[in-house]
Amino acid sequence: MTPSIRWLLAALTFLFSAISVAPVHAQESDPAATIQKFGGKQSYDETEAVISELAATGDARVARALRALREGDLYWRESDEAVFIAERNGDNYDLLDPLTGEPAGSEPRGDMSKVRVKNSIRNAVTTALGSLTLRAENPAQRMRAAETLFSEADPEMIEPLDAAIEAESNADVLIRMQEARAAAVLASDRPAPEKAEAAQVLANRGDRESLTMLNRFANSTEDQAARTAAIAAIAAIENNIAFWNQAQNIWYGLSLGSVLLLAAIGLAITFGVMGVINMAHGEMVMLGAYTTFVVQEFIRTSAPGLFEWSLLIALPLAFLVSGTVGLVMERGLIRFLYGRPLETLLATFGVSLILQQAVRTIFGPSNREVGNPDWMSGAFDIGLMSVTWNRLWIIIFALAVFAALLIVLNKTPLGLQMRAVTQNRSMASAMGIRTPWVDAMTFALGSGIAGIAGVALSQVDNVSPNLGQGYIIDSFMVVVFGGVGNLWGTLVGAMSLGILNKFLEPYAGAVLGKIVVLVLIILFIQKRPRGLFAQKGRFVDA
Amino acid sequence: MKSAVTWMQRTAAAAAMVVMGVTGASAQEPSGEPIKVGILHSLSGTMAISETTLKDAMLMLIEEQNKKGGVLGRPLEPVVVDPASDWPLFAEKARELISQEEVAVVFGCWTSVSRKSVLPVFKELNSILFYPVQYEGEESERNVFYTGAAPNQQAIPAVDYLIDEGVERWVLEGTDYVYPRTTNKILEQYLKDKGVADEDIIINYTPFGFSDWQTEVSRIKEFGSTGKKTAVVSTINGDANVPFYKELGNQGIEATDIPVVAFSVGEEELAGIDTAPLVGHLAAWNYFMSVDTPENEDFIAKWHEFIGNEDRVTNDPMEAHYIGFNMWVKAVEEAGTTDPDEVIAALPGTEVPNLTGGTSVMLPNHHITKPVLIGEINDEGQFDVVSETEDLVPGDAWSDFLPESAKLKADWVELKCGNYDTEAEKCLGDTAMAEEAAN
Numbered sequence: 001m002t003p004s005i006r007w008l009l010a011a012l013t014f015l016f017s018a019i020s021v022a023p024v025h026a027q028e029s030d031p032a033a034t035i036q037k038f039g040g041k042q043s044y045d046e047t048e049a050v051i052s053e054l055a056a057t058g059d060a061r062v063a064r065a066l067r068a069l070r071e072g073d074l075y076w077r078e079s080d081e082a083v084f085i086a087e088r089n090g091d092n093y094d095l096l097d098p099l100t101g102e103p104a105g106s107e108p109r110g111d112m113s114k115v116r117v118k119n120s121i122r123n124a125v126t127t128a129l130g131s132l133t134l135r136a137e138n139p140a141q142r143m144r145a146a147e148t149l150f151s152e153a154d155p156e157m158i159e160p161l162d163a164a165i166e167a168e169s170n171a172d173v174l175i176r177m178q179e180a181r182a183a184a185v186l187a188s189d190r191p192a193p194e195k196a197e198a199a200q201v202l203a204n205r206g207d208r209e210s211l212t213m214l215n216r217f218a219n220s221t222e223d224q225a226a227r228t229a230a231i232a233a234i235a236a237i238e239n240n241i242a243f244w245n246q247a248q249n250i251w252y253g254l255s256l257g258s259v260l261l262l263a264a265i266g267l268a269i270t271f272g273v274m275g276v277i278n279m280a281h282g283e284m285v286m287l288g289a290y291t292t293f294v295v296q297e298f299i300r301t302s303a304p305g306l307f308e309w310s311l312l313i314a315l316p317l318a319f320l321v322s323g324t325v326g327l328v329m330e331r332g333l334i335r336f337l338y339g340r341p342l343e344t345l346l347a348t349f350g351v352s353l354i355l356q357q358a359v360r361t362i363f364g365p366s367n368r369e370v371g372n373p374d375w376m377s378g379a380f381d382i383g384l385m386s387v388t389w390n391r392l393w394i395i396i397f398a399l400a401v402f403a404a405l406l407i408v409l410n411k412t413p414l415g416l417q418m419r420a421v422t423q424n425r426s427m428a429s430a431m432g433i434r435t436p437w438v439d440a441m442t443f444a445l446g447s448g449i450a451g452i453a454g455v456a457l458s459q460v461d462n463v464s465p466n467l468g469q470g471y472i473i474d475s476f477m478v479v480v481f482g483g484v485g486n487l488w489g490t491l492v493g494a495m496s497l498g499i500l501n502k503f504l505e506p507y508a509g510a511v512l513g514k515i516v517v518l519v520l521i522i523l524f525i526q527k528r529p530r531g532l533f534a535q536k537g538r539f540v541d542a
Numbered sequence: 543m544k545s546a547v548t549w550m551q552r553t554a555a556a557a558a559m560v561v562m563g564v565t566g567a568s569a570q571e572p573s574g575e576p577i578k579v580g581i582l583h584s585l586s587g588t589m590a591i592s593e594t595t596l597k598d599a600m601l602m603l604i605e606e607q608n609k610k611g612g613v614l615g616r617p618l619e620p621v622v623v624d625p626a627s628d629w630p631l632f633a634e635k636a637r638e639l640i641s642q643e644e645v646a647v648v649f650g651c652w653t654s655v656s657r658k659s660v661l662p663v664f665k666e667l668n669s670i671l672f673y674p675v676q677y678e679g680e681e682s683e684r685n686v687f688y689t690g691a692a693p694n695q696q697a698i699p700a701v702d703y704l705i706d707e708g709v710e711r712w713v714l715e716g717t718d719y720v721y722p723r724t725t726n727k728i729l730e731q732y733l734k735d736k737g738v739a740d741e742d743i744i745i746n747y748t749p750f751g752f753s754d755w756q757t758e759v760s761r762i763k764e765f766g767s768t769g770k771k772t773a774v775v776s777t778i779n780g781d782a783n784v785p786f787y788k789e790l791g792n793q794g795i796e797a798t799d800i801p802v803v804a805f806s807v808g809e810e811e812l813a814g815i816d817t818a819p820l821v822g823h824l825a826a827w828n829y830f831m832s833v834d835t836p837e838n839e840d841f842i843a844k845w846h847e848f849i850g851n852e853d854r855v856t857n858d859p860m861e862a863h864y865i866g867f868n869m870w871v872k873a874v875e876e877a878g879t880t881d882p883d884e885v886i887a888a889l890p891g892t893e894v895p896n897l898t899g900g901t902s903v904m905l906p907n908h909h910i911t912k913p914v915l916i917g918e919i920n921d922e923g924q925f926d927v928v929s930e931t932e933d934l935v936p937g938d939a940w941s942d943f944l945p946e947s948a949k950l951k952a953d954w955v956e957l958k959c960g961n962y963d964t965e966a967e968k969c970l971g972d973t974a975m976a977e978e979a980a981n
Contacts, residue, residue, distance in 0.1 A: 044928075072920065072921065116928075118918055118928045119707065119801055119822050122797075122798045123798050208764060208767040208768075212768050212769045213769075248760060252754075252757055255756065357586055365590035365591045366813060367591065367781070367811075367813070367815070369813075369816060371816055372816075377791075378794075379792055379794055386760075386794070388756075388789075389792075391756070391792075460753065460785060460788070461753045461784075461785055462781045462785070464781060465590075466751070466781065469751075470753065506757060509746065510746075510747070511718045511748065514749060
């Protein structure tokens, strides 16, 4: 049963009842009265019938009530079943008139009931809105209406669309409307030449939905020329899609790579440069994520206006928190274990368990909610590829952290001393560098960077005590694969592992893909034990 | 801070109870040697996120029961151990509970692998385990009582609901372990029996804790763009859910386009996410916190009072423990003893009210009857019930949709067997166990 038939039936029923039951009311299509029918306990079918009735009025003013219904903001008062749009205000609801949007007093929450909705009701509303808002003032609304009608592909809508196309002034909306019309024409029983023309419009659109419609058209049409044209268009679209699929894979790979880079870059300092096998590295990331949570909690309670800035505020704090914990770890534990990798491994593993349980005791075992600021939500399209903002920002952020770290290592006194100490400790010491202090600072820097990574990862992963565990193995993999002691190796290693993973995933599945990557790395390490970018020089074996 | 307040409240409550006990000792004051009740839930490690709440729920139920006069006039004493999300440790801790602490009954486990790991211990030492989580079925043991949903009490009704909503294409997306694999096997067969074509089903697995959902979600998007109504049936476990829903939201897939029905996402899991992008996605359970019954209202009020935090939610496995615990209490009262053999014999047929307004019965196959509720996520992190089975659905240990188990039957009352082959007319299981049960 297509929505159009349902719609038509409902409209007919309505007409019929209007004529037979209430012949006295000439103005039967009074939308305010119809909206009131949402009141009272109703089955979903009854609600859907009222929606069709509203759509049949053709009155654009009912759009407000319908939109409120879709968002779950439409309520009825239990005392008299009057319908309002309700906005929550403490223990009360502020009521608005569903037709005009004028304030209409307020009621305690207990006295109001929500008009129940489910997905099929929301869909019915969207369809109804599509036809109602085709002539709306706002171009964005007309755009949405055209897109809804495109996916509906309802022959009934060809004439309203024709009228709307006639009146349309916005070029982008016009194209969408013509596409919607073409989709409707293909689904109708219009003459063949008109359909061939419509197929051409869809071929120009060139996305997956048009592909489906063209396929259906090519299989059903009698017109030989039109079919050949459609088949050619299908082939072109498929090529196009295949191209964008590859682009999408690379993009996903870069995005996974940037997450790996963020997780591993701190380790590239503590393990890569200093040679400390730090199993608590993941917990430094986790501490950074929890710092973000605390910052956001604080902002929510005391300065809600700053929420959009919460991540920027959290960055330095996360660096400080994780850096301090790192400093304490180095001074209190790791410095006694230099040159004893096995003991270091066990001791830092112990620290990681302690940190996890500490966080679990303080914040509880369940996930904590870290919100996405608006500028990190949603997606935009490039060609047939959708790019999500949060992934884009994380790639930019990862590269920025990488660049900053390069500058610190190569352009600052601390960086110079760090390199000196790792290359030849006794010589550096002889030159007057306080090597223990440099060790402590290096470890704190690596941990602090991990904390910063935690701020970014809080946007894509769960903030839970287990956050760090998921990243520790991947981080070591990246550093070892890229070449221990080389920052560029970490960058290339992370990106190539990310892309490899994402190219394997569609073919092998996520589980097998991961296994294949691991096997490949093992083979690679057999061939080149020092990773992609092996350190060369005298100090390598020191 | 919060925990300190809770602690103080609890101490105050305890002090008040002591004072009350001294001044006006009620007639029902339990006395005598306490009956020990084992609680085997992970309080640390990856599963702590789900299981800690169940430990608290059990402590609350036991406290309530003691206020009502205990069991057989004796007080109940909870014994809590922490198996730390470590499967072999579950078996060790179970042994410790039964042989050293000599508990009368154990409430515990979450994952199927932890249940499988403690099974031999419960058989060997002949004790009772109440298992409160929805699981893949294909099991019925004499010593275990399954108060969570079997597949026919969760997965099948959820798929039926979606078929009614016009869904024709199916993505079965799960975490790679036994529960999703078995459930998906059952669902695949069920869908094919319903006439769904092979190319309209894809089954996909991801590892535990998977967080990079970009490829999977874009594949779902592509699969759903053919014009046929598509839905995702998700058996994704635990922490992997949050990034999955986030990615769905980011890629602009709304519940009205491609709804996701989940079997492992409840109120507790939603507590960690901003639910605005999830509105309209579905979950199938036997209980929702939003269910409007006096029993449920009472239960939520008691829970909030016990835990000292109005924001804490209740969920389906908590209700399962509520039912299981009350059944055990009733069976012990009926048997007049905590002896495992007599309690096991008394349990089938025991009826107790559940929190959704019905009465659940323990069946001879050690599963219970439950209503099946389908809920849509709303923007408050709760579920709006959109569909409910008219009657309670009896739990089926062996799925009718797997050829090798369709012929099996579990009945511990008449047949004394957990896997009776109705074709060969014999019990496949450990026959010694069945005989022992008969004695």
